[in-house]
Amino acid sequence: MKEFAYQRATEIGEALHLAVAGGDTRYLGGGTNLVDLMKHGVEAPERLIDIRFLPLGGISEISGGGMLLGATATNSDIAAHPNIRRRYPAVSQAILAGASGQLRNMATAAGNLLQRTRCGYFADPSAPCNRRAPGSGCGATSGEHHNHAILDWTPSCVATHPSDMAVALAAFDAEVRYQTTEGTGVMPLSRFYRPVGDSPHLETTLPEHALITGIALPPVPESMxxxxxxxxxxxxxxxxxxxxxxxxxxxxxxxxxxxxxxxxxxxxxxxxxxxxxxxxxxxxxxxxxxxxxxxxxxxxxxxxxxxxxxxxxxxxxxxxxxxxxxxxxx
CATH class of the missing domain: 3.30.390.50 (CO dehydrogenase flavoprotein, C-terminal domain)
Known part of the structure; x- marks a missing residue:
């Protein structure tokens, strides 16, 4: 693993200012995906900003009967929350289907949305992958692709998104809340992920250095x-x-x-x-x-x-x- 700097943020503003200070920086939540990629040489950030101590771990009800999932709320806490289980059972079921209890205890809501593809070519630094190394090609198009995309792919990338929770959140029209040094923003999950196009390494539409602060689930009828x-x-x-x-x-x-x-x-x-x-x-x-x-x-x-x-x-x-x-x- 490449040597990196580590800094712990205790306030949102502090985390944002550390992120824009320069260099290749990543926010660190549970680390269940990012740290693995660093070990394999796929990700090599110069600095990690630990956001686990920010006040973003809550799960609360919002006006109208919706729910707000804090960015650092763990997958285990979300899946077990009584309001999630009662109003949005598909979200709870998706999380429980996604990983072991040990991983759910560490993985965070925001990190789940931002996890990278599990395509074998992406995970292998010696293989061609436009998502990891733009311009190198897509090894999966003519190689091993039995578990890859059938919709909306391009010759640049045929990988699939790995998240279970994101699929359930998409069904409920969830919104991603974020903050930058310029202020706060809200983005429908339907616009959060970019189409593959010719630039698969650009995966989301989040502004640079933006910090996800929460995920809002709109209210649903009790009869649904x-x-x-x-x-x-x-x-x-x-x-x-x-x-x-x-x-x-x-x-x-x-x-x-x-x-x-x-x-x-x-x-x-x-x-x-x-x-x-x-x-x-x-x-x-x-x-x-x-x-x-x-x-x-x-x-x-x-x-x-x-x-x-x-x-x-x-x-x-x-x-x-x-x-x-x-x-x-x-």
């Missing part, structure tokens, strides 16, 4: 049911082959509201808005849900070895929506 389902290659903790976070509200035999987000299919959590638009206002049924899944996946462009993901995602959408519709009638 939600669920997170993850398909992975082994029963132990593994990254999603395909996953889904879905929420459904049924009233008088019709679908009043629906939210669908997919993981494991693109470089960012994929909000399935085409499928949502087909389902909203209709009478729930397996045939409708299959048709909506087909419409959403019509633009899929599978690679040589991952076409199976299209059928897997289709079945996952139809199955989870059918289950939610059945529970909404109870």
């Amino acid at each position: 049911r939600s669920r997170y389902r993850k398909v992975r290659e082994r029963a132990s903790y593994a990254f999603a082959t395909v996953s889904i976070a879905a929420a459904l509200e049924v009233r008088d035999g019709h679908i009043l509201e629906v939210r669908i987000a997919l993981g494991g299919v693109a470089s960012r959590p994929w909000r399935a808005r085409i499928a949502e638009d087909m389902v909203r206002g209709a009478t729930p049924g397996a045939e409708l849900f299959r048709a909506a899944a087909d419409a959403e996946l019509a633009t899929a462009r599978p690679l040589r070895d991952n076409a199976y993901k299209v059928a897997l995602a289709r079945n996952l959408i139809a199955t989870v929506l059918t289950e939610l519709a059945a529970s909404a009638r109870l």
Whole structure:
């Protein structure tokens, strides 16, 4: 590991001023991703700013019945919070599906959003990877890619985003709150991640040196049911082959509201808005849900070895929506 400087911040302003002081700097939360990448030579910051002692670890209710997740709140605390489990069960389920208890005890809400892809070419400094070394190429396009993207990829990068929690947050239209030396800002999660394009190393739209302070979950109707389902290659903790976070509200035999987000299919959590638009206002049924899944996946462009993901995602959408519709009638 390359030698680096370490500084601990106890106030938000202090952390921001340390970040803009110069050099290649990273904020350090739980370190469950960043430190691993530093050990492998993928990340080599000159300085780490420890933000774990900032007053950003709370989980609180906000006006209207939404919830605010502090940036340094641990995944374990979020998953166990009674209001999260009751109002946003898909978020709790996603976190519990994402990692072991030891990792959840350290990993933070903001760090979860910012974790890097687990593509093997990205993790290997000797391999070509535009996300790690811009201009070096994408080794996965013609190499090992059976678990890579089927939607919205470009020849520059076919990697997928690894977060389970971010998929659930995307389904609930979460907002990212942040602060810079110029003031505070709010950004919908739908605009937080950049499309791959030709610059996959630019992953988010956060201003330079911005510090995430929290993640806001808007209020949801009490009658809305939600669920997170993850398909992975082994029963132990593994990254999603395909996953889904879905929420459904049924009233008088019709679908009043629906939210669908997919993981494991693109470089960012994929909000399935085409499928949502087909389902909203209709009478729930397996045939409708299959048709909506087909419409959403019509633009899929599978690679040589991952076409199976299209059928897997289709079945996952139809199955989870059918289950939610059945529970909404109870």
